[in-house]
Amino acid sequence: MKNMEGQKVPNVTFKTRSGDSWCDVTTDELFKGQKVIVFALPGAFTPTCSSSHLPRYNELAPTFQQHGIDRIVCLSVNDTFVMNEWKKDQKADNITFIPDGCGTFTDGMGMLVDKADLGFGKRSWRYSMLVNDGVVEKMFIEPEVEGDPFQVSDADTMLNYLNPAAEKPKAITVFTKPGCGHCTRAKAALEKAGLSYEEIVLGTDATMRSLRAVSGELTTPQIFVDGQKIGGADDLEKYLGTAQSAAA
Incomplete structure (x- = not known):
């Protein structure tokens, strides 16, 4: 996997759906002049993504905001209809869901992998990153081992990077x-x-x-x-x- 720390994120226009209308969202709109956390995952509605990865970022969103984070982005190589339905299902109102349907952004990040053995086709490797004004400040990339590792791209690891002494909300x-x-x-x-x-x-x-x-x-x-x-x-x-x- 490619570590992009110190480099700008790829310049991409995402095709999203808002209500009954198509809406283009650019990387400038997402990242320019902002401090943004991105966590990328293999697919909406998949077990680890739905049970652990997404819910914890949504739960810790207010704490991240207290530490200067403007936006938290969940990115997956899925279409906008799937991502919108997943957001509703998860009640994840603190997260911005971005569909990288063609894998353009993911490929530019060096994170596009072949999951044909699962019938998924091309998908994103699991990782998280802190992006400051469009430049990758820090990346947490899951180890290149078989399966779907989930060890370092979690919300708690990111919060620990921002502030090891941060007080977490009660469960x-x-x-x-x-x-x-x-x-x-x-x-x-x-x-x-x-x-x-x-x-x-x-x-x-x-x-x-x-x-x-x-x-x-x-x-x-x-x-x-x-x-x-x-x-x-x-x-x-x-x-x-x-x-x-x-x-x-």
Whole structure:
């Protein structure tokens, strides 16, 4: 794989779709005068990309913004329709999805690889980079080994490069069920505190058995913070009050 540190990114016009209209997006629009993180991956809707690579960048986007990052770009050799649907599916509103459908940008970066053995054709090797005003400042390229390695292009590695002491957001999960007033109160409390969270809705995302297996409870909501069981809405309000007092 080619390391492009110190060089300008390829000059490419991407064919994107916004609503019912085609929209050309140039590399100047994406990078000129901006500090941008790009993470490139083999394909939308593929396992590692959907379960780990994309979600963590989306989760850490506010933290990256605090460290001077203007935009986070997810790039793949897929068409714009696929990329748009993937963004909707992942609810990744903090990320700019760029379709490199013909692989022009990826080829210019020296990252175009043949995945014919998987029926993919030409795709991008997995990597991430920090681009400062169109010039590649830093690249994290996955090792050239068999399969689909995912060791260095992750969001945490990039954040560690920017600031090893950066404070990461808490991992918060809320088990809820439709029509639950206490669930609504818990979510409102988290939002008021400026804390993002993952919501797992019983009957849609999980079952009552799942809730009992994880929490030992049969009531909702059940809130977990960084692996610690907080409990219901009343417990959450006490926790948030304690956390705010400690911060003050």
